Amino acid sequence: MKLRRGFYTRADVLTLARALLGKRLVVPSDEGARVSGRIVETEAYLGAEDKAAHSYRNRRTARTETMFAVGGTAYVFFVYGMHWHVNLVTTRAGAPHAVLIRAIEPLEGLELMAARRGVAETSASLTNGPGKVCQAFGIGAERYGVDLCRGPLVLIDGPRGRIGRSPRIGVDYAGEWAARPWRFFERENRYVSRPRGVTS
């Protein structure tokens, strides 16, 4: 069953980061096929107060503008000169909270994902990282600000396994905020990017 607006707006971002585990992301493709998979790793970014978030101190720019949109909006951005990341914005408009999708367990369109990634369909490297997820799912600038409640990207309800948590990855610049355990993942799922936690 497709998730509606209320799913994204009723709970706080930490609750949503957990609740998103097990949900199925479905994305159509220009190639005709479609790709989908279960979200198995997320990170929460807490708006204006969170030094690790792009929206820290309510920084509102062309890039972060969509973080201030209503829950259910996609926040897509480019980093390191080569990688895209996708977040799902949560809560009400004006509150810049978002959940980063860090890893997905592929379900449909494995062949297309493998072609886009340049690895075997059976490889965990297909979707076990935020940049890899975007490459496999074909998510880039054209998805900036799209509404998951209107499509073509949608989220479908689904079962989830046992959950683990750890500090977030790659945010050491954020000082004490980097130590907060705001990363969530399915334990023992082979597509989780760092199964054991925070080792660099």
Add this chain to the structure above:
DNA sequence: TGAATGATTTACT
């Protein structure tokens, strides 16, 4: 206008 840097991935030692 210029300089620094990053919510990463990949290849290599």
Add this chain to the structure above:
DNA sequence: GTAAATCATTCAA
């Protein structure tokens, strides 16, 4: 384990 790749965004001046 370390380092290179590579450029949009950000902020200072």
